[in-house]
Amino acid sequence: MSVEHHEGVHRHPAPTSFIRKYIFSVDHKVIGIQYILLALAAVLVGMFMSLLMRLNLSWPGTSWPILETLFPTGAPGGVMTPEFYLSLVTMHGTIMVFFVLTTAPQGGFGNYFLPIQIGAEDMAFPVLNMLSFWVTLAGFIVILLAIFVEGNQALGETFAGLGPSFAGGSGTVGPIGGWTGYAPLSALGKIAGPGQGAGMNLWVISIAIFCVGSLLGALNFITTLLNMRTKGMTLMRMPLTCWAWFTTAVLALLSFPVLLGGGILLLLDRIANTSFFIPSGLYVSGLLSGTNPNFPLHTGGSPILWQHLFWFFGHPEVYIAILPGMGATSHILATFARKPVFGYRAMVFAIFAIGLLGFFVWGHHMFISGMSPYSAIAFSVLTLSIGVPSAVKTFNWLGTLWGGRIRFTTAMLFALGFVSLFVAGGITGLILGQSSLDLPMHDTYIVTAHFHLVMGVASIFGMFAALYFWFPKMFGRFMSESIGKIHFWLTFIGVYAIFVPMHIMGIVGMPRRFSSFQEYDFLRSLDPLVMLVTVAAVITIGAQLLFYFNVVWSIFKGKKADDNPWEATTLEWITPSPPPHDNFAGVLPTVYHGPYEYAVPGAPRDYVMQTDLDTEVPSGNGHNGHKH
Amino acid sequence: MGRVLAVIIWIITLLSVLLFVSGKWWFPTAISDHAPALDRQFMITILVVGISFTAAQIGLGWMVWKYRDTGKSGDRAVYTHGSNRLEVLWTVITAFVFIALGVMGQSVWASLRLHDAPAGSYSVSVVAQQFQWNFHYAGRDNKFGRTDPQLIDDSALNFVGLDSSDPSAADDAVTAALAIPVNRPVELRLRAKDVIHNFWVPQLRFKQDLVPGMEIKVHFTANKVGKYELACAELCGQLHFKMKSYMLVLPEEEIQALQVLPQEQFQAKMVELLAKYPLPTN
Numbered sequence A: 001m002s003v004e005h006h007e008g009v010h011r012h013p014a015p016t017s018f019i020r021k022y023i024f025s026v027d028h029k030v031i032g033i034q035y036i037l038l039a040l041a042a043v044l045v046g047m048f049m050s051l052l053m054r055l056n057l058s059w060p061g062t063s064w065p066i067l068e069t070l071f072p073t074g075a076p077g078g079v080m081t082p083e084f085y086l087s088l089v090t091m092h093g094t095i096m097v098f099f100v101l102t103t104a105p106q107g108g109f110g111n112y113f114l115p116i117q118i119g120a121e122d123m124a125f126p127v128l129n130m131l132s133f134w135v136t137l138a139g140f141i142v143i144l145l146a147i148f149v150e151g152n153q154a155l156g157e158t159f160a161g162l163g164p165s166f167a168g169g170s171g172t173v174g175p176i177g178g179w180t181g182y183a184p185l186s187a188l189g190k191i192a193g194p195g196q197g198a199g200m201n202l203w204v205i206s207i208a209i210f211c212v213g214s215l216l217g218a219l220n221f222i223t224t225l226l227n228m229r230t231k232g233m234t235l236m237r238m239p240l241t242c243w244a245w246f247t248t249a250v251l252a253l254l255s256f257p258v259l260l261g262g263g264i265l266l267l268l269d270r271i272a273n274t275s276f277f278i279p280s281g282l283y284v285s286g287l288l289s290g291t292n293p294n295f296p297l298h299t300g301g302s303p304i305l306w307q308h309l310f311w312f313f314g315h316p317e318v319y320i321a322i323l324p325g326m327g328a329t330s331h332i333l334a335t336f337a338r339k340p341v342f343g344y345r346a347m348v349f350a351i352f353a354i355g356l357l358g359f360f361v362w363g364h365h366m367f368i369s370g371m372s373p374y375s376a377i378a379f380s381v382l383t384l385s386i387g388v389p390s391a392v393k394t395f396n397w398l399g400t401l402w403g404g405r406i407r408f409t410t411a412m413l414f415a416l417g418f419v420s421l422f423v424a425g426g427i428t429g430l431i432l433g434q435s436s437l438d439l440p441m442h443d444t445y446i447v448t449a450h451f452h453l454v455m456g457v458a459s460i461f462g463m464f465a466a467l468y469f470w471f472p473k474m475f476g477r478f479m480s481e482s483i484g485k486i487h488f489w490l491t492f493i494g495v496y497a498i499f500v501p502m503h504i505m506g507i508v509g510m511p512r513r514f515s516s517f518q519e520y521d522f523l524r525s526l527d528p529l530v531m532l533v534t535v536a537a538v539i540t541i542g543a544q545l546l547f548y549f550n551v552v553w554s555i556f557k558g559k560k561a562d563d564n565p566w567e568a569t570t571l572e573w574i575t576p577s578p579p580p581h582d583n584f585a586g587v588l589p590t591v592y593h594g595p596y597e598y599a600v601p602g603a604p605r606d607y608v609m610q611t612d613l614d615t616e617v618p619s620g621n622g623h624n625g626h627k628h
Numbered sequence B: 001m002g003r004v005l006a007v008i009i010w011i012i013t014l015l016s017v018l019l020f021v022s023g024k025w026w027f028p029t030a031i032s033d034h035a036p037a038l039d040r041q042f043m044i045t046i047l048v049v050g051i052s053f054t055a056a057q058i059g060l061g062w063m064v065w066k067y068r069d070t071g072k073s074g075d076r077a078v079y080t081h082g083s084n085r086l087e088v089l090w091t092v093i094t095a096f097v098f099i100a101l102g103v104m105g106q107s108v109w110a111s112l113r114l115h116d117a118p119a120g121s122y123s124v125s126v127v128a129q130q131f132q133w134n135f136h137y138a139g140r141d142n143k144f145g146r147t148d149p150q151l152i153d154d155s156a157l158n159f160v161g162l163d164s165s166d167p168s169a170a171d172d173a174v175t176a177a178l179a180i181p182v183n184r185p186v187e188l189r190l191r192a193k194d195v196i197h198n199f200w201v202p203q204l205r206f207k208q209d210l211v212p213g214m215e216i217k218v219h220f221t222a223n224k225v226g227k228y229e230l231a232c233a234e235l236c237g238q239l240h241f242k243m244k245s246y247m248l249v250l251p252e253e254e255i256q257a258l259q260v261l262p263q264e265q266f267q268a269k270m271v272e273l274l275a276k277y278p279l280p281t282n
Ligand code: HEM
Pocket: A047, A050, A051, A053, A054, A089, A090, A092, A093, A094, A096, A097, A101, A177, A178, A179, A180, A448, A452, A455, A456, A457, A460, A498, A511, A512, A513, A514, A515, A537, A540, A541
């Protein structure tokens, strides 16, 4: 292999002290791992909360003595209160969406591999990169504080002196508002009931901090990708992972500021008596606005404004969660099918189309909110058209597998699982995107089923695939393939068993965010399905312990990996495992080929690395989606 | 491994489809005039969804079965970067199907939302609060008495802030359950006192948020006499899950008789009617 040498533009010496090396590190690889560890911690909390929710739904009123010990006020006598359940829903959703799906896929794997895959020594702004992680971690700590200020009576009361929206101690694990925090419930403060005090303040603050961290990260990704590609790394020679991370960063850059602004306004409504989202004439808990110090005068606000601001961010956010998984899936499918990605160019266009259209469909969350019925029609038709690029991606994934020589590593199984789940979850968007059908479907379990499959579980499968795939590069050791496969089978079957029946519950009409289904006759027939889902959830969540064990065990005891254990083509596989501080030991690579030159006829091996100078690739330039 | 995965994907697909076609769980029987068109649109859509889902999973299974690496050395994958013809073909077909579905999906919506309630509709003013429904009827004079948030007093049971000095308020009634006539358009004027709530009757195939600070007018026609559960479908706080009421769909005579009753008798009659009608069995 002969490579041309040229000096890196970005140099910082390798740190020597432990703190600069592993804690306040500016090395994108260390920061990437920090993000992944943060996500691994957050998903553990989120998963535990979902377990509690399922227990409460399947065995309402049953006493779990351990709960009484853990949450004496939230579960008196070991029985969960309705407010306790609702705070679980809120915290589970918030932690999963923000601190799991918006950290590991982008800040984690993107941080680690984007610079390496484009042949750069680090991110463009290493210090900013470090800051973005620490800001994000601060956001996570703030949201965890909500558990304590709402859960602990004494702690909660210490804040009460600050004002009517500050008191905590509701006996919950945080605020009550769902991950969407609709105003005015979220804006009114303590007067609106349990979970509306200190915990809600912390929720808003946490999200605002998170926005800042994400913005810093997004700037860095965009600059790095545009400016720091190595010689020969044209845009159309980039791995699809890089296109996905880049588009994700653009989405984040344009959508997080809107949520940040909305969050600040919401916080002001709560603590400074402004009225951005609170209209006049409210009568809450027996008090009229303006007649009592606990409920000051509010006038002129619009509850629907919050929804517009939230979903202007919220819909792009679901693509922020899923695009990196799509990129990883394309990358891994090509590697283990031993084939070039089918329709590389179409894949790039599809990512862009999804990113762009993603900004014009937020109103599909608001059909029945009271907004104009005419705009509902526009949002509805636009939403259905966003299914087109999603379908194009699926077709091209199948095309990539067609004619392949598929190797079933654990990473490949999870990537295939991603395709299966993405289709299963995405396709019901055709139902929910129609304004008419939203009349019965809105806020029922079919929504819960849809977004868990497509946004939650598919993204998580993308991350599992990415971790099993890149682990040897990151730690120089493989993850155990045998544990990995058991983990895959249990999880793949498990998530289908959890989320498919939820569609049926939605069709029958079961509303989401209900702490009990016992009140309604029309929901009685669903009891067996509710139980089925809970049993599947317990097993699936249990299976994740295998995964955690595998990660820890493999870091120390896994089989040693060489530089290119999967016989792959892109730049991360030309450096040692793990890569040195500046990624390429001072010699930046030069790129001659497209990213996925597998099965090239006449080549000595069945793959041509991007840096292989002496191998002829028939189609020449590597960006040849138009030839076949 | 490839064959195991293929078989598992196919089994999951089969079981999922079976769950949907089993007929054991489905929509409750519809009772509104717009529901048949809506249910038809749902069936068309779920057919497209089901076929796409099944085809994609069968295709995925087939790929991993057929193209698994059999370990023959020197045997390489097909070298191709794609096909523009195929890209165009599947983009055009999916665009046509999806956008056609989307456009078809507007007709029920347009019929309900782009027009005001027809003349002669039966109007009820709905005021939601944590965690209770209030239904305000215009009474004999068909005119709603004036309401004002300043006059709301829950402890005095004036839940909607009715102004007793307004002459048209004298014959109004406010109850905790909804009574509407059968086969006559109904207009609901939806308001909320505190936070957002949502009016949801599964049999109506109808849902609408009630937003504080707004009066949202919606209309529909119910066509089957009976008693139906009414739920709140927007998270409104602690007891959201039991913010429950009933909707009575009554024969015209019964509604006429009810409508002219003053508050106390109205309420007593509602209790009687709620006991008279059973819940639907499916
Ligand atoms: C074992 C896996 C999981 C189980 C059993 C589970 C279960 C649940 C349950 C029971 C709810 C509350 C439903 C309700 O009462 O409305 C919920 C809500 C939610 N979950 Fe999960 N979940 C899982 C994984 C995930 C993942 C991976 C994500 C990542 C996106 C996620 C995101 C959410 C969100 C955003 C909500 C909505 C919260 C809200 O209503 O505001 N979940 N989940």
